[in-house]
Amino acid sequence: MKSKNSSTMQPIKNLLAPKTVLLIAILYTFIITVAFLLPGRDLPRTQLPLDKIVHIGIHAGLIFLWILYFFRKKSKNAAIATIYYVAIACFVYGIIIEGLQEMLIPMRHLDFNDLIANSVGILLGGILFYGTRSFFENQN
Numbered sequence: 001m002k003s004k005n006s007s008t009m010q011p012i013k014n015l016l017a018p019k020t021v022l023l024i025a026i027l028y029t030f031i032i033t034v035a036f037l038l039p040g041r042d043l044p045r046t047q048l049p050l051d052k053i054v055h056i057g058i059h060a061g062l063i064f065l066w067i068l069y070f071f072r073k074k075s076k077n078a079a080i081a082t083i084y085y086v087a088i089a090c091f092v093y094g095i096i097i098e099g100l101q102e103m104l105i106p107m108r109h110l111d112f113n114d115l116i117a118n119s120v121g122i123l124l125g126g127i128l129f130y131g132t133r134s135f136f137e138n139q140n
Helices: 004-015 018-036 048-073 076-104 112-137
Strands: none
Touching (some): 018 048, 018 076, 048 076, 076 112
16 A cells, blocks of 8 residues: 555656656756847846846756756766766856857847856756755655
């Protein structure tokens, strides 16, 4: 007989299945890519610090989802190496987006402060995942 606790945990286990996490990570990446590539006139006007906070949050979410996918898919002992490689990929993604904004998108420009905010978000997202990884280890 299944305990009540194990039956209520099943939806979480299904949500954390590698294929589901991959789908969520791809969808998230697609949505933020579209948002980053909108022309400048289509974006709401904000104060400078709010823009950087948004960049931090978006990149923290980006690295968290991708680390979670690789963590759930591969050996859980490789968490540090996974965080390192995903962080590099997220940083390169941010550089590519900034470059595309500069070259292709009207009223959008490469902003080194955005790259710094992206890096802070990547660092925070990596630290957040590393600090909460035991929760995901227990979801087998």
